[in-house]
Amino acid sequence: MAIVSAPFGKEYCDEWVKQAKEYDQSKMGVKGLLDSGVTTIPSIFTHPSEDLNDLKPSSRNLEIPIIDLSMMINDRLKIAHQIKESFSSWGFFQVINHGIPIQVIEETIKAFKCFHEEPMIKDRYVWDEKVSYYSNFNIFKSKAVNWKDSLRVLTSPNPPEKETIPNVCRKELMAWDEYMKSLCETLMELMCEGLGVSSNRLKELSCLQMRKLLCHSYPYCPQPDLTMGLPTHTDRGLLTLLLQNEVSGLQVKYDDEWVEVKPIPGAIIVNVGDLLQIISNDQFKSVEHRVLANPYKEPRISVAVIFNPGKCDESDYYGPLPELLSQENPGLYRNFTIPEILGHEQTDNCVKIIVDLCKISGQGIEEIAN
Ligand SMILES: O=C(O)CCC(=O)C(=O)O
Numbered sequence: 001m002a003i004v005s006a007p008f009g010k011e012y013c014d015e016w017v018k019q020a021k022e023y024d025q026s027k028m029g030v031k032g033l034l035d036s037g038v039t040t041i042p043s044i045f046t047h048p049s050e051d052l053n054d055l056k057p058s059s060r061n062l063e064i065p066i067i068d069l070s071m072m073i074n075d076r077l078k079i080a081h082q083i084k085e086s087f088s089s090w091g092f093f094q095v096i097n098h099g100i101p102i103q104v105i106e107e108t109i110k111a112f113k114c115f116h117e118e119p120m121i122k123d124r125y126v127w128d129e130k131v132s133y134y135s136n137f138n139i140f141k142s143k144a145v146n147w148k149d150s151l152r153v154l155t156s157p158n159p160p161e162k163e164t165i166p167n168v169c170r171k172e173l174m175a176w177d178e179y180m181k182s183l184c185e186t187l188m189e190l191m192c193e194g195l196g197v198s199s200n201r202l203k204e205l206s207c208l209q210m211r212k213l214l215c216h217s218y219p220y221c222p223q224p225d226l227t228m229g230l231p232t233h234t235d236r237g238l239l240t241l242l243l244q245n246e247v248s249g250l251q252v253k254y255d256d257e258w259v260e261v262k263p264i265p266g267a268i269i270v271n272v273g274d275l276l277q278i279i280s281n282d283q284f285k286s287v288e289h290r291v292l293a294n295p296y297k298e299p300r301i302s303v304a305v306i307f308n309p310g311k312c313d314e315s316d317y318y319g320p321l322p323e324l325l326s327q328e329n330p331g332l333y334r335n336f337t338i339p340e341i342l343g344h345e346q347t348d349n350c351v352k353i354i355v356d357l358c359k360i361s362g363q364g365i366e367e368i369a370n
């Protein structure tokens, strides 16, 4: 294979697109490449050097906040304030003691690992099925291909079309979606209480209704210094609930430094997306994060459930909650509709594009969601 770096100059660009197309059409994914015996990464995976020069996490002993949900019974308001504080400073926290049995968590990871990892020769059926769900999101609009494989399923409306979910992990996927919906409902109530608005406010805005499940697998990478698992981005939706296995790799930007999110068995990572930053009028922050290419033999598995508003007509407007606005706290964003957001181009490395899209300069906003 010819040496091709990231798509600068036209010739390189043509060659890059050709090779990326070949890779995409083969539907083999990164796992398939590894199974075919590659010991170095094909050059289409090489990320630009500016994205690779600060891969080391901060040497300061920083950790994203941990919220113990079992303490909610004793002091609900305290937990609501912890959530608000975590979201306004970090945009992230890990939740523990959330009530989801550890066996369910282990079975979920096992089922998704099975989907991504079954080798093609051992079990044809699993491989064929995996190929039929192959997705490499906007590969040609990215700077380079990422060293990961992903499964994407729209889990709402519930139940989703049967054929959109792989057989090998259908049962676990549907169960996980229910667990996440229920945990998210509790967290959204606490978020509202932390903001000082009515507990059901986000639910009533249909914020639990539209869910997308992304299951990523980051297989071993022989040259992790040259590529990324998932480049720097912010999530576009409202809220993301993420399960990770014991293999680290996720980093969050804090104070201009990258902080590693240490795997805690059974914990769920929760983070603010662009839409929630807008709705909270900047009280919650949508924060940059990324995943390094995995240097370990064990694959990194993560399962993200992304929540979005379910009312998606041209006439359904969302924007900063009016209860949060005052003379001293004017609205910082204009209203938006979901079709408008969906119409906006998306790649794996978008940073705050929706926040920027809706930001208004000057004071006040023209229209307010109600
Ligand atoms: O795989 C991970 O740990 C993070 C995934 C992520 O950030 C995303 O899907 O938006």
Ligand SMILES: [Fe+2]
Pocket (backbone or CB within 6 Å): 233, 234, 235, 240, 289
């Ligand atoms: Fe993300």
